[in-house]
Amino acid sequence: MSQSRNPIKFAYWVPNVSGGLVVSKIEQRTSWDIHYNRRLAQIAEEAGFDYALTQIRFTAGYGAEYQHESVAFSHALLGATSRLKVIAAVLPGPWHPVVLAKQIATIDQLTEGRIAVNIVSGWFRGEFTAIGEHWLEHDERYRRSEEFIQALKGIWTQDNFTLKGDFYRFNDYTLKPKPLQQPHPEIFQGGSSRAARDMAARVSDWYFTNGNTVEGIKAQIDDIRAKAAKNNHQVKIGVNAFVVVRDTEEEARAVVQEIIDKADPEAVRAFGDAVTQAGKASPEGEGNWAKSSFEDLVQYNDGFKTNLIGTPRQVAERIVALKAVGVDLVLTGFLHFQEEVEYFGKHVLPLVREIEAEQQQERVAA
């Protein structure tokens, strides 16, 4: 097991798409507009969050009807903050690596090294069809993403870069200026399938996975880290969680129950159908949503499964338990983002740091 000695990091999902993070008609005091999001980024930075993750959607069938583009939106959030790093999600296909490499190098220069990218391989056939994008088979999507990442790294770190790939070709290309961050801006990637994990074990700096139980997450991490070690590669792990912290566990559980009771069944089923295409289509049937129930799908990245639902102490202890199986970052979603991110910063994060410090002292004493 590879528990990091570093403090566990925190990210939040940027609500740059409408409808919040749950497919439910419950009241969500969260807005996808820029004013709300600028303030949220400032609150998160103040609360001790390290990263904000934007989402990329060109179209969506589960209530996320309006979507701001992720790279432009990330830059706006960076302009409103001074320490927070913002991860811009991008989809190979619509983006060519040379465009992204140049955009990100410029944003990195403008923000003194606070931009990162999340390479999304795609799961929604309807979206690809709507924008005239060729729908590759599941594992082919990852083969393209891997080449995309190799191209990004090559452009960012080498002069006279050449790549003769199946998807991308470069001839003696030199990007100037290069990004400020060394060796390059961090590269995140999401997924659960065999192909997603294998790609992470070869080329990504960070692997994001859907919510899961501690045991489920441990199995994924052990698999990825064993493979990465063989490849002489290091990869950090981020796990999604929909966080509901209240004064009592009963209150927190009641909120989740209400979210599920008020779920929009049609939208959840439409989403379920779309992800079946993506997840179960992976050859081994282990894709992101292959085992998700109706209740799980109400939070569209299985965030309830991680069980960060309860009192501040319960949630802090569960976060440290995730760290113990090798998690480096928790990616959080909330019902009422601004108020709950602030609450999390005041009541949960200090407890996490306390428990981490106690464990550190125990290690030193042992």
Ligand SMILES: Cc1cc2nc3c(=O)[nH]c(=O)nc-3n(C[C@H](O)[C@H](O)[C@H](O)COP(=O)(O)O)c2cc1C
């Ligand atoms: C944390 C996280 C963030 C993601 N963000 C996006 C996104 O913004 N847009 C998108 O279309 N897909 C997004 N995805 C989907 C993945 O990139 C990938 O297509 C999906 O997880 C399919 O995984 P599979 O190979 O395990 O089936 C995200 C996945 C995770 C785990």
